[in-house]
Amino acid sequence: MMKRYYQDEEDIGLFQRMQQDDSxxxxxxxxxxxxxxxxTAFKRLQDRAATEEIIQEFFVNLWLKRHRLPELKNPESYLQTLLRNSVIDWFRSQTRQDGFAAERMAQPDYQIANATEQQILYADLQRAYESTVGQLPDKCRQVYTLHxxxxxxxDIAEQLQIAPKTVESHLLKAHTTLRHLLKDYSAVTITLASLLMG
Known part of the structure; x- marks a missing residue:
């Protein structure tokens, strides 16, 4: 299992460390x-290949542009904004495809086949995710859901009347379990590992 050095660090502190070249x-x-x-990206795109490409580029660019990041008060909101912009850019790029592709996509039979394929992919991912979360031990699932x-x-420790360290332990267990699920859906980990070692 990969050792996590900053699992207790607040997000703001993580971004500050990253800006100082802390991989x-x-x-x-x-x-x-x-x-x-x-x-989030998959729900908007309904396209697994596009999602993998966007998320891969997203994290790579985050690392490459770390020295130019603004001062962040809400890192998660900032990441969601960046992702939304990436998705918008992707849709814009699709509109610049040649006329034949646009005409082909407008045909009812193509729309139905494409929509069905993407719905199946999303349904499979959603079922696998929900099934994995559902199989977590009760307390672990409660902690993960609240997080x-x-x-x-x-906040979770106070609400569930358990120690913060216990909360962190449950979150680590949940994330580790979910990572096994994700390994079949994206190769982004390999790309990031190559970038960090380069």
Whole structure:
């Protein structure tokens, strides 16, 4: 299992460390946000290949542009804004395809076949994700669900009457389980590892 050096660090601190060329801080940002951003992108694009491409470029560009990032008060909001812009850019690029492709996509039979394929892909991903979350132990699932809703570690600890360290342990277990699910959906980890080692 990959050692996590900054799993207790707040997001703002992680971004500050990343701006100082700390690749381990970047890895923690990736660890925390890969699943959430991937799901958001897939829901908007309904295209797994496009999602993989956008998320891969997203994290690579985040690392490459780390020295030019603004001062962040809400890192997650900033990441979501960047992702939204990436998705918009992708849709714009699609409109610049040649006329034949646009005409072909307008045909009813193509629209139905394409929509059906993407619906199946999304349904498979969603079922696999929900099934994995559903198989987590009760307390672990509660912790993970609250964290996905935006609750902090301390908030979850207070609400569930458990220690913050216990919350972190449950989150690590949930994330580790979900990473096994994600390995079949994207090769972005390999690309990022190559970038960081280069």
């Amino acid at each position: 381990q801080a970047f890895e923690e940002i990736y660890y925390r946000y890969f699943l959430k951003l991937s799901n 996905q809703r935006g609750y902090s570690v301390n």
